[in-house]
Amino acid sequence: MNFLINEITIIIILYEEKTDLVLQCLENIKNFKIIIVDNAGNISLEKKIKEKYEIYKYFLNKKNYGFSKAANKAIKECDTEYILNLQADCLISNEEILKLLKSHKKYENCFITSPTFYNKDSKLSYNAGVLPEKNNERYILNLEGDVCVETVLGSTILFKKKDILELGLFDENFFLYYVDFELCRRIIKNKKTIIQIFDAKVQHEHGQIKVKNALKRIFIRNYNFTFDELYYFFKINEHFKIFKNLKKKIPNYIIKLIINFFLLRLSQSVYYFSRVAAFYKFNKLLNKYKKNNLKSI
Numbered sequence: 001m002n003f004l005i006n007e008i009t010i011i012i013i014l015y016e017e018k019t020d021l022v023l024q025c026l027e028n029i030k031n032f033k034i035i036i037v038d039n040a041g042n043i044s045l046e047k048k049i050k051e052k053y054e055i056y057k058y059f060l061n062k063k064n065y066g067f068s069k070a071a072n073k074a075i076k077e078c079d080t081e082y083i084l085n086l087q088a089d090c091l092i093s094n095e096e097i098l099k100l101l102k103s104h105k106k107y108e109n110c111f112i113t114s115p116t117f118y119n120k121d122s123k124l125s126y127n128a129g130v131l132p133e134k135n136n137e138r139y140i141l142n143l144e145g146d147v148c149v150e151t152v153l154g155s156t157i158l159f160k161k162k163d164i165l166e167l168g169l170f171d172e173n174f175f176l177y178y179v180d181f182e183l184c185r186r187i188i189k190n191k192k193t194i195i196q197i198f199d200a201k202v203q204h205e206h207g208q209i210k211v212k213n214a215l216k217r218i219f220i221r222n223y224n225f226t227f228d229e230l231y232y233f234f235k236i237n238e239h240f241k242i243f244k245n246l247k248k249k250i251p252n253y254i255i256k257l258i259i260n261f262f263l264l265r266l267s268q269s270v271y272y273f274s275r276v277a278a279f280y281k282f283n284k285l286l287n288k289y290k291k292n293n294l295k296s297i
Contacts, residue, residue: 005032008082008101008158009056011074013067015039016211017088019048025088026053029097032084035077037061037070066175066224067154075169078161087155089210091203099200100158103146111167111192112159112184114152115200116143125204128152128196132181133238143198152194154180156202163192171235173285176220177228182235218267219274226278231285243286246279 010032014022026034026049033056038045041060049055057077061070075083082104084097096115104113117127126138128149141147157180167186170179184194211217226246233239253272260269 009033009078009080010084010086011035013037013070022088035074037074039064068170068172068174068179072169084158089205090156096200103197111187112157112194114157115202117204145198148193151181151184174228175224177225178232215270218270223274223278230282
């Protein structure tokens with residue numbers, strides 16, 4: 001087991017997760033090198049964690065930079081050959097990590113190995129599938145063995161530091177959503193494989209953002225999902241339909257935003273505001289891209 005521990009660093013990106021959840025996750029992996037980046041800058045949580053576990057490196061960000069920037073920071077700080085990106089709501093044992101590592105070494109040209117997900121009731125849950133431009137529905141793969149897939153969730157992925165550095169790390173224009181899809185798309189383009197490992201099992205609770213403030217939670221989810229979706233399809237030159245449909249809705253969203261605000265329906269008002277704000281952020285990016293292209297002509 002020592003060789004395993006020396007070969008892998010586990011990186012965990014936090015943002016307002018419950019203390020019990022984080023401690024439960026860390027208990028299973030406490031013998032590994034662990035790097036934590038907390039986008040909430042929670043000093044109290046850092047103290048509780050360090051009282052109980054030896055953390056290799058711990059970073060407190062002054063603001064929420066999103067997953068991509070935080071993960072890239074952690075990756076650059078790793079000094080082992082392999083990195084396991086692990087979400088705090090994923091419970092994985094040493095044995096399952098070993099299976100991911102052995103599989104990665106076994107399969108030629110492998111970029112990512114990822115486990116099979118189960119919920120707390122031991123029922124299969126979603127992890128792998130096809131790229132979103134092919135099919136937006138998420139079907140749970142009922143496997144009988146390891147399988148090459150087009151995408152996996154970034155919740156639990158094992159990869160080599162050298163490989164991800166050569167690929168260009170995570171795209172930091174993504175805040176939270178679609179970042180794993182985009183990474184997998186580049187992996188496939190570079191003729192590398194992504195493999196879901198059948199007998200590497202992880203308990204993963206899929207769910208909403210674990211932010212306590214309801215209005216903040218609504219904004220973070222809808223603002224970032226809207227922008228990240230537009231940006232993903234922009235990168236593959238298929239954003240036109242989504243952007244056009246959203247553009248048509250913007251005047252109506254602004255009216256609803258104002259009406260709901262004065263009626264004190266703040267959750268609805270924040271929802272519409274987040275969608276409008278994301279639209280204008282993406283539109284600004286689009287205009288900048290067009291301007292730069294004109295300059296190069």
